[in-house]
Amino acid sequence: MESKIYLDYNATTPVDPRAREAMQPYFETAFGNPSAAHALGREAKAALERARETLAGLLGSTDKDEIIFVSSGTEADNLALLGTALAYQERGRHIIASAVEHPAVLESCAALEKRGFSVTVLPVDGEGMLDLEELRRTVRPDTILVSLMHANNETGVLFPLDQVGVLLKERGILFHTDAVQSFGKVPLDVRRVCLDLVSLSAHKIYGPKGVGALYARRGVRLHPLLRGGGQERGRRAGTENVPAIVGLGEAARIMSLEMPHEGERIRRLRDRLEAGVAARIEGVRVNGHESPRLTHTSNLAFDGIEAQTLVAALDLEGIAVSAGSACHVGSVQPSHVLRAMRLKPAQLQGSIRISLGRPTRDADIDRVLEILPPLVARLREHAPAAR
Numbered sequence: 001m002e003s004k005i006y007l008d009y010n011a012t013t014p015v016d017p018r019a020r021e022a023m024q025p026y027f028e029t030a031f032g033n034p035s036a037a038h039a040l041g042r043e044a045k046a047a048l049e050r051a052r053e054t055l056a057g058l059l060g061s062t063d064k065d066e067i068i069f070v071s072s073g074t075e076a077d078n079l080a081l082l083g084t085a086l087a088y089q090e091r092g093r094h095i096i097a098s099a100v101e102h103p104a105v106l107e108s109c110a111a112l113e114k115r116g117f118s119v120t121v122l123p124v125d126g127e128g129m130l131d132l133e134e135l136r137r138t139v140r141p142d143t144i145l146v147s148l149m150h151a152n153n154e155t156g157v158l159f160p161l162d163q164v165g166v167l168l169k170e171r172g173i174l175f176h177t178d179a180v181q182s183f184g185k186v187p188l189d190v191r192r193v194c195l196d197l198v199s200l201s202a203h204k205i206y207g208p209k210g211v212g213a214l215y216a217r218r219g220v221r222l223h224p225l226l227r228g229g230g231q232e233r234g235r236r237a238g239t240e241n242v243p244a245i246v247g248l249g250e251a252a253r254i255m256s257l258e259m260p261h262e263g264e265r266i267r268r269l270r271d272r273l274e275a276g277v278a279a280r281i282e283g284v285r286v287n288g289h290e291s292p293r294l295t296h297t298s299n300l301a302f303d304g305i306e307a308q309t310l311v312a313a314l315d316l317e318g319i320a321v322s323a324g325s326a327c328h329v330g331s332v333q334p335s336h337v338l339r340a341m342r343l344k345p346a347q348l349q350g351s352i353r354i355s356l357g358r359p360t361r362d363a364d365i366d367r368v369l370e371i372l373p374p375l376v377a378r379l380r381e382h383a384p385a386a387r
């Protein structure tokens with residue numbers, strides 16, 4: 001059996017051994033509760049604060065208290081949306097988000113609509129890009145928050161946040177971005193972009209699962225979702241997951257050190273993959289190709305193929321990729337992201353996501369280019385009517 005090839009790094013990543021090593025003492029010898037006053041507690045607290053400082057610094061903030069540790073990117077998104085909406089509702093009850101946001105944002109918007117808020121969902125074009133003029137037209141006097149992701153998890157398309165930040169700041173509207181997929185891969189400076197809130201998650205950057213962070217600019221009010229012991233300056237109660245937070249800090253530090261050369265290395269692999277697929281297979285489209293994209297994400301639409309079938313066939317060959325977003329596993333609904341891009345029905349059904357990562361090498365791309373063309377041809381032969 002050939003060795004397995006994992007190409008689903010947007011779903012999750014393995015923990016970097018250096019991050020795992022940094023975490024280890026906080027499970028065992030340095031196990032104190034960071035809220036405790038004794039030496040063990042202080043040691044844990046110091047570790048939390050170091051991680052906080054690292055994350056703040058990587059986002060261009062000099063104020064580590066702007067970082068709130070949470071359980072996931074999902075919780076960060078929920079806290080950003082629900083926390084600010086409930087805190088600012090006396091100012092207005094209108095929120096704007098794009099149609100391609102992660103469900104953690106879209107479902108939070110839906111929950112707010114049930115509470116009487118009004119939500120405008122901004123469309124994207126065929127390349128997954130936002131229309132800034134449309135955003136300008138949509139802003140109202142009662143708009144309190146705009147939530148636009150930095151990089152899309154399915155297509156990798158990057159939104160031009162810096163052009164949005166200034167516009168919103170002039171109008172006193174809070175600006176949130178879900179940077180779960182872009183953090184550590186593309187620079188993001190909260191001061192330069194005029195961001196008020198940023199969601200992060202550790203398991204997309206070779207940190208552990210079940211930990212994330214929300215950057216909230218000093219002065220931004222948040223209605224807490226969890227109440228209790230007053231941790232995280234009262235913004236998120238619950239004893240902090242110290243080992244996981246240490247892992248997040250270390251994983252982020254390593255990402256930032258490796259960002260420039262790793263981004264280029266992966267871009268070369270991704271470009272070779274896309275060019276190789278285009279040269280060997282007819283009827284393929286790279287979704288979001290014309291837009292700025294993350295260098296490690298390739299969303300490919302194959303005419304006449306059922307994406308789920310192709311993913312399963314690749315899995316049998318030891319190659320792990322995903323159909324649409326991993327968060328939708330088990331769902332037969334076509335991806336809401338690709339639907340928002342108004343792909344033709346055949347392309348909507350036949351899109352897979354290949355996402356590259358730190359362990360990806362040329363040999364992995366070679367193997368995909370060897371396996372994929374005959375597999376696609378075989379599947380098309382068996383489903384000619386779908387073309």
Ligand SMILES: Cc1ncc(COP(=O)(O)O)c(C=O)c1O
Nearest residue numbers: 072073074102153178180181201
């Ligand atoms: C863009 C985006 N936001 C949020 C999340 C949720 O993060 P987590 O898995 O940490 O809850 C994901 C995970 O897939 C994501 O891709």
